[in-house]
Amino acid sequence: MMKVLIVEDDPLHRSYLHEAVNAALPECDTVIEAENGTVGEKLARDHKSAHIVMDLQMASRNGIEAARTIWKERPETRILFWSNYSDEAYVRGVSRIVPDGAAYGYVLKSASDERLKLALRSIFIESQCVIDREVRGLQQKSLGQTNGFTDSEYEILVDIALGLTDRAIAKRRGLSLRSVQNRLQQLYDKLDVYQSAGDDHEDGRFNLRARAVTVAFLRKLLNYSALERAEAELQEWLDGK
Amino acid sequence: MMKVLIVEDDPLHRSYLHEAVNAALPECDTVIEAENGTVGEKLARDHKSAHIVMDLQMASRNGIEAARTIWKERPETRILFWSNYSDEAYVRGVSRIVPDGAAYGYVLKSASDERLKLALRSIFIESQCVIDREVRGLQQKSLGQTNGFTDSEYEILVDIALGLTDRAIAKRRGLSLRSVQNRLQQLYDKLDVYQSAGDDHEDGRFNLRARAVTVAFLRKLLNYSALERAEAELQEWLDGK
DNA sequence: TAACAAGCTGCGGGTTTACGCAAGACGGCG
DNA sequence: CGCCGTCTTGCGTAAACCCGCAGCTTGTTA
Numbered sequence: 001m002m003k004v005l006i007v008e009d010d011p012l013h014r015s016y017l018h019e020a021v022n023a024a025l026p027e028c029d030t031v032i033e034a035e036n037g038t039v040g041e042k043l044a045r046d047h048k049s050a051h052i053v054m055d056l057q058m059a060s061r062n063g064i065e066a067a068r069t070i071w072k073e074r075p076e077t078r079i080l081f082w083s084n085y086s087d088e089a090y091v092r093g094v095s096r097i098v099p100d101g102a103a104y105g106y107v108l109k110s111a112s113d114e115r116l117k118l119a120l121r122s123i124f125i126e127s128q129c130v131i132d133r134e135v136r137g138l139q140q141k142s143l144g145q146t147n148g149f150t151d152s153e154y155e156i157l158v159d160i161a162l163g164l165t166d167r168a169i170a171k172r173r174g175l176s177l178r179s180v181q182n183r184l185q186q187l188y189d190k191l192d193v194y195q196s197a198g199d200d201h202e203d204g205r206f207n208l209r210a211r212a213v214t215v216a217f218l219r220k221l222l223n224y225s226a227l228e229r230a231e232a233e234l235q236e237w238l239d240g241k
Numbered sequence: 242m243m244k245v246l247i248v249e250d251d252p253l254h255r256s257y258l259h260e261a262v263n264a265a266l267p268e269c270d271t272v273i274e275a276e277n278g279t280v281g282e283k284l285a286r287d288h289k290s291a292h293i294v295m296d297l298q299m300a301s302r303n304g305i306e307a308a309r310t311i312w313k314e315r316p317e318t319r320i321l322f323w324s325n326y327s328d329e330a331y332v333r334g335v336s337r338i339v340p341d342g343a344a345y346g347y348v349l350k351s352a353s354d355e356r357l358k359l360a361l362r363s364i365f366i367e368s369q370c371v372i373d374r375e376v377r378g379l380q381q382k383s384l385g386q387t388n389g390f391t392d393s394e395y396e397i398l399v400d401i402a403l404g405l406t407d408r409a410i411a412k413r414r415g416l417s418l419r420s421v422q423n424r425l426q427q428l429y430d431k432l433d434v435y436q437s438a439g440d441d442h443e444d445g446r447f448n449l450r451a452r453a454v455t456v457a458f459l460r461k462l463l464n465y466s467a468l469e470r471a472e473a474e475l476q477e478w479l480d481g482k
Numbered sequence: 483t484a485a486c487a488a489g490c491t492g493c494g495g496g497t498t499t500a501c502g503c504a505a506g507a508c509g510g511c512g
Numbered sequence: 513c514g515c516c517g518t519c520t521t522g523c524g525t526a527a528a529c530c531c532g533c534a535g536c537t538t539g540t541t542a
Contacts, residue, residue: 010350012253109251152489163434163452166529176491181530183489188530193404207498208530210451211404217468224465227458407499417521422500429500448528449500483542490537498529507520512513 002028002124005049007040007066008082009058013109017053017082024117025124037061044070049077051124056083056090062225064090068097075099078123081106082116086135087220092154093229105130149190149221156183158230161213161222172237184209191215243269243365246290248281248307249323250299254350258294258323265358266365278302285311290318292365297324297331303466305331309338316340321364321371322347323357328461332379333395334470346371390431390462397424399471402454402463413478425450432456 004021008014018031032047034040038061044052052070056063067079079102081094086108098104105123107116111132119130149157159169170180188194193211216222245262249255255274262272273288275281279302285293293311297304308320320343322335327349339345346364348357352373360371390398400410411421429435434452457463 012257016253160448160451161455163447163449163455165446165448168446178492178531179490182491184529185531205406205409206404207401207406207450208404209448210401210454213451213454214402214404214468214472217465218472224458227455231455231459419522420520423520425499426501485540485542487540488538491535493533493535495532496530498527500527501525503523505521505523508518510517511515 002051003030003032003047003049004028004124005032005034005040005043005047005052007034007037007052007058007063008055009035010055011035013055020113020116021053021120024120027125037063037066040066041069044077045073048074050074052077052079053120054079054081056081056085056094057225062228064093064097064225064229067094071097071099071102075102078103078127080104080119080123080130082109083107084109085220085223086132086138087223088138089221089223089226091135091138093226103127103129106135107132108134152183153187153190154221156180157187157212157216157221158226160184160209161216161227162230162234164234184212188212191219243292244271244273244288244290245269245365246273246275246281246284246288246293248275248278248293248299248304249296250276251296252276254296261354261357262294262361265361268366278304278307281307282310285318286314289315291315293318293320294361295320295322297322297326297335298466303469305334305338305466305470308335312338312340312343316343319344319364319368321345321360323350324348325350326461326464327373327376327379328464329379330462330464330467332376334467344368344370347376348373349375390428393424394428394431395462397421398428398453398457398462399467401425401450402457402468403471403475405475425453429453432460 002025004025006014006017006021008017014033014035018033021028021031028051032043032049034043036058040052040054041061043049044066049070052067054063054067063081063083067081070077070079081104083090083106091106094104094106103123105119107119107130111119115132122128122130155173156169159172164172166177166180166184169175170177173180188208191212193206193208193215213222243266245266247255247258247262249258255276259272259274262269269292273284273290275284277299281293281295282302284290290311293308295304295308304322304324308322311318311320322345324331324347332347335345335347344364346360348360348371352360356373363369363371396414397410400413405413407418407421407425410416411418414421429449432453434447434449434456454463
């Protein structure tokens with residue numbers, strides 16, 4: 001007997017998932033649905049759900065937040081993330097919250113029926129991690145170093161994206177002013193903010209700090225959800241003086 | 242006899258739309274589908290489509306871009322935008338490209354079947370504009386002045402979001418340096434960047450410029466698609482010396 | 483243990499931002 | 513016409529930012 005919880009905004013996708021679960025998991029006898037992260041968390045708690053399919057980006061409370069609190073309460077929960085996009089921001093967000101040894105998956109909505117069903121079985125039955133090929137690529141790149149970003153670089157990227165001053169960042173991260181600026185420089189370097197600036201004449205130069213954020217956005221290193229989470233963390237920190 | 246073109250990423254939504262069109266418009270005998278903006282444009286041209294349902298945010302070429310080129314070729318085309326979100330950025334983007342007197346609509350994906358079908362009939366048969374209540378609110382706010390943004394303020398917001406320096410903005414918009422900075426100040430004012438900054442002591446102050454962009458993002462004044470379009474325009478301008 | 487790369491930090495200075503102050507310019511309106 | 517509000521511009525200043533240079537602390541490798 002197995003129970004599966006589906007957390008997904010869009011009614012169409014929700015019913016599609018429902019069918020997919022029924023088809024892929026005959027051993028599953030009950031499927032419950034939640035239409036956003038908040039009720040998702042609640043249902044997971046009430047039903048002690050061990051098998052969850054979760055959409056990222058939902059209006060009320062996004063999948064990453066929901067997954068975090070769920071995993072905090074029951075780290076052995078198996079969660080399959082089912083998302084439209086493979087932004088590095090999402091991938092980073094997810095891999096930062098998955099508990100040690102937990103089984104989880106990440107498949108794109110553009111994947112075929114087969115892939116989805118296979119992933120469902122692999123994760124829920126075999127407790128095996130299944131990460132979409134495309135997503136996998138990002139993961140490699142971001143954890144390895146090649147053309148990817150260090151955690152500290154990513155951290156400072158988020159900080160300037162939030163609009164903190166150098167001084168504020170220094171205080172927050174426990175660094176000196178100069179160190180913060182060092183990190184900024186290497187960030188600018190990696191994001192290629194210089195070349196796009198007016199190379200020869202100072203005709204159309206960019207504001208490096210602002211440009212870096214934009215470039216990061218355009219490259220999907222950042223997205224709305226990541227900003228939202230970072231902002232929440234920031235407020236938390238501000239309140240805690 | 243009527244032909245309807247559907248431009249939509251998601252196969253699920255596409256087939257849902259297909260059914261909705263069939264149900265709402267018995268006089269429609271052919272429905273064609275495109276899975277992104279690029280082929281949407283092409284099909285619209287080939288079939289001289291006069292009735293289009295268009296998703297915003299698609300991977301290859303987003304709905305606003307596609308609609309713009311379509312309307313440029315055939316301004317009397319009726320387009321119903323069908324979107325997940327009602328970000329001010331989208332609303333602004335759409336209302337900037339709709340030709341004078343054209344019939345168009347904007348309904349949210351969260352709307353009921355009834356609403357969608359009604360909108361289809363109103364726009365395609367009656368040539369009447371139908372704008373979702375929620376979206377309407379934004380439109381009012383942004384075109385009127387109450388708590389909304391002037392075009393010039395919005396313009397400069399985009400410019401700093403792109404990462405331009407004050408000087409570059411001045412050159413681009415044909416203003417003096419000081420004027421640019423004036424507009425920035427009133428932007429900061431409206432975005433409430435000050436209060437959130439460290440009120441009393443200079444403990445955790447914000448970089449106003451960067452913060453403004455973030456706040457705009459969080460308030461959905463900007464989004465990825467808007468940035469993308471702005472970036473394209475910028476490149477165009479840069480190339481044109 | 484020596485050597486070396488990588489990261490942190492202070493110093494100094496050139497540039498860019500943020501913004502108060504004040505002098506025009508333009509467009510209504512009584 | 514004169515008054516007034518809005519927008520533009522120049523000047524000047526304090527702060528913030530970008531960054532080269534050089535001295536230190538680490539963890540790593542020979």
